[in-house]
Amino acid sequence: MVDTGGVMEDKVREFLENNFADAVIRTEIFRNQLSVYIRKEYLFDICQALLHDEALGFKFLSDICSLDWLGQSEEAEGRFEVIYNLFSLKYRYRFFIRVKLAGENPEIDSLTPLWNTADWLEREVYDLMGITFSGHPDLRKIVTPDDLEGHPLRKDFPLTYETPQFSHNKTEPPEVII
Amino acid sequence: MTGQAEERRTLNLNMGPQHPATHGVLRVELELEGESVVKATPHIGYLHTGIEKTGESKLYYKVIPMTDRMDYLAPMSNNLGYCLAVEKLLGIQVPEKVKYARVCLTELTRLKSHLVWVGTHPFDLGAMSMGLYAFRERESIIDVYEAVAGQRMMSTYFRIGGLAEDLPGNFDKVVKKAISDIRQGLIDYNRLLTDNKIFRNRTIGVAKISAEDAINCGLTGPSLRACGVNYDVRKANPYTGYENFDFEIPLGQNGDVYDRYLVRMEEMRQSLRIVEQALDGMPEGPYRAHVPGVVLPPKEDVLSKMESLIFHFKIITEGFRPPRGAVYQAIESPKGELGFFISSDGTGKPHRMRVRPPSFVNLSALPKLIEGALVADVVAAIGSIDIVLGEVDR
Numbered sequence: 001m002v003d004t005g006g007v008m009e010d011k012v013r014e015f016l017e018n019n020f021a022d023a024v025i026r027t028e029i030f031r032n033q034l035s036v037y038i039r040k041e042y043l044f045d046i047c048q049a050l051l052h053d054e055a056l057g058f059k060f061l062s063d064i065c066s067l068d069w070l071g072q073s074e075e076a077e078g079r080f081e082v083i084y085n086l087f088s089l090k091y092r093y094r095f096f097i098r099v100k101l102a103g104e105n106p107e108i109d110s111l112t113p114l115w116n117t118a119d120w121l122e123r124e125v126y127d128l129m130g131i132t133f134s135g136h137p138d139l140r141k142i143v144t145p146d147d148l149e150g151h152p153l154r155k156d157f158p159l160t161y162e163t164p165q166f167s168h169n170k171t172e173p174p175e176v177i178i
Numbered sequence: 179m180t181g182q183a184e185e186r187r188t189l190n191l192n193m194g195p196q197h198p199a200t201h202g203v204l205r206v207e208l209e210l211e212g213e214s215v216v217k218a219t220p221h222i223g224y225l226h227t228g229i230e231k232t233g234e235s236k237l238y239y240k241v242i243p244m245t246d247r248m249d250y251l252a253p254m255s256n257n258l259g260y261c262l263a264v265e266k267l268l269g270i271q272v273p274e275k276v277k278y279a280r281v282c283l284t285e286l287t288r289l290k291s292h293l294v295w296v297g298t299h300p301f302d303l304g305a306m307s308m309g310l311y312a313f314r315e316r317e318s319i320i321d322v323y324e325a326v327a328g329q330r331m332m333s334t335y336f337r338i339g340g341l342a343e344d345l346p347g348n349f350d351k352v353v354k355k356a357i358s359d360i361r362q363g364l365i366d367y368n369r370l371l372t373d374n375k376i377f378r379n380r381t382i383g384v385a386k387i388s389a390e391d392a393i394n395c396g397l398t399g400p401s402l403r404a405c406g407v408n409y410d411v412r413k414a415n416p417y418t419g420y421e422n423f424d425f426e427i428p429l430g431q432n433g434d435v436y437d438r439y440l441v442r443m444e445e446m447r448q449s450l451r452i453v454e455q456a457l458d459g460m461p462e463g464p465y466r467a468h469v470p471g472v473v474l475p476p477k478e479d480v481l482s483k484m485e486s487l488i489f490h491f492k493i494i495t496e497g498f499r500p501p502r503g504a505v506y507q508a509i510e511s512p513k514g515e516l517g518f519f520i521s522s523d524g525t526g527k528p529h530r531m532r533v534r535p536p537s538f539v540n541l542s543a544l545p546k547l548i549e550g551a552l553v554a555d556v557v558a559a560i561g562s563i564d565i566v567l568g569e570v571d572r
Binding site (some may be wrong): 030031033035059060061062063065067068072083085089092094096115116117119120121124128141142143144145152153157159 | 222223226228230231232234235266267269391393394395396407409414415503504505506508515517519521523529530532534538539541542543546571572
């Protein structure tokens with residue numbers, strides 16, 4: 001039952017084509033891995049349909065990850081991107097649902113009603129990238145200290161290195177490495 | 179008799195962050211009603227070091243030492259996951275010898291990680307002597323690490339496209355010693371624990387989870403297989419040549435602490451089989467792929483040929499530039515599915531380096547495991563999912 005691409009890829013495409021033709025913006029294959037870019041309004045419905053579709057068997061939400069495209073050509077479509085990593089235990093097949101979000105107040109539906117995994121993974125994305133998940137029951141910071149302001153994984157959050165202060169450099173601002 | 183229901187009173191108890199049974203700096207806020215847990219809220223982040231953020235500011239090959247420090251009990255698994263992800267991004271193949279050496283060493287790493295677990299988990303439950311025995315056998319694997327990498331814990335031995343240097347002459351000898359030590363050790367542990375009445379009473383039926391819930395919670399690794407779900411990345415999506423090895427995936431039935439123990443014990447025996455096969459079948463050949471401009475050329479060439487010297491210099495100072503795109507590579511680390519998601523923007527540094535940490539996701543299922551259980555079982559539950567806080571917080 002191990003699938004090396006091909007068959008399952010077509011099935012996923014067909015499934016989305018038949019049920020959510022409006023939702024899919026484009027698909028992409030890089031190094032044999034399928035990414036599907038969708039409109040953010042459809043995220044919850046697509047995931048719900050995939051979870052309950054026995055023929056495909058995407059029961060496993062492996063990971064939620066986020067990207068910040070600040071300053072890159074991809075920023076034109078939306079600065080942020082959330083990537084859902086879905087895995088079919090039945091067919092050993094993995095693909096990615098990718099959603100672009102605007103730079104101002106990025107917000108997307110929470111998947112916590114579908115998967116328990118989404119709880120902490122979404123909290124992590126919220127904490128480190130500042131993307132809000134509407135409908136999440138307990139959206140709190142998870143890894144950074146409570147008094148830290150900002151979201152460290154954003155590209156405009158500096159990886160700061162403070163030089164020791166002496167009398168000769170007392171007035172200079174701390175050195176910033178991005 | 180007042181006729182009124184008695185007021186429900188609960189007690190809040192902080193377990194950790196310095197509790198010895200939390201295996202690191204984990205704080206679990208427990209709401210107790212008598213002895214039973216009503217609500218559990220884990221708090222993490224005490225070891226957050228920003229590895230994902232730092233990874234974005236370093237050349238690709240400079241990220242490898244940081245991966246060692248995530249799951250510090252299984253450094254080679256982390257190295258392997260990262261190197262495979264970058265190799266996938268670049269689209270390069272490694273020589274057969276590298277594959278065999280990687281399989282051999284990552285399986286030893288699995289044994290090393292499981293040995294710490296088999297030492298500390300029964301230790302939490304009161305079997306104090308187990309800690310000493312397991313750490314004694316672990317020493318022989320650390321000797322293998324020392325022989326290949328010169329470092330006993332943070333090995334940083336794997337490189338993008340190969341190994342740091344060739345396997346040493348005494349590799350066979352140290353690995354064989356480790357195998358025989360551990361094989362004897364496993365017999366002893368089995369005799370000490372498997373039929374031990376106290377151990378069985380503390381573990382059977384404790385922190386149970388059904389297969390369906392486990393999948394929904396994202397559990398992976400031995401904790402998932404203890405529920406009877408046959409998912410092991412080594413078999414499901416084989417990497418680095420695992421398809422050439424003969425081994426079985428042990429499965430549990432009940433999904434309780436005792437089954438997780440049985441699964442891990444059997445996994446150790448299977449790992450020994452794989453290590454032996456890798457050692458017997460170890461082919462001759464180069465220990466690095468030949469990819470000019472990406473993988474460092476052999477040292478002899480650097481000292482005698484100008485082109486190699488230039489490549490060496492350029493790789494060290496500028497790194498290499500993978501094509502634009504993003505890849506995800508999962509491996510079966512001792513804790514579960516460890517994934518690296520690397521997004522490249524065509525420059526010498528990763529645009530984003532995301533780690534899918536198995537410990538983090540497994541830990542998020544903890545409230546489900548312990549709500550309704552007794553306080554003493556919390557210790558058993560935390561030990562049984564085998565977390566490393568360095569990986570949880572990154």
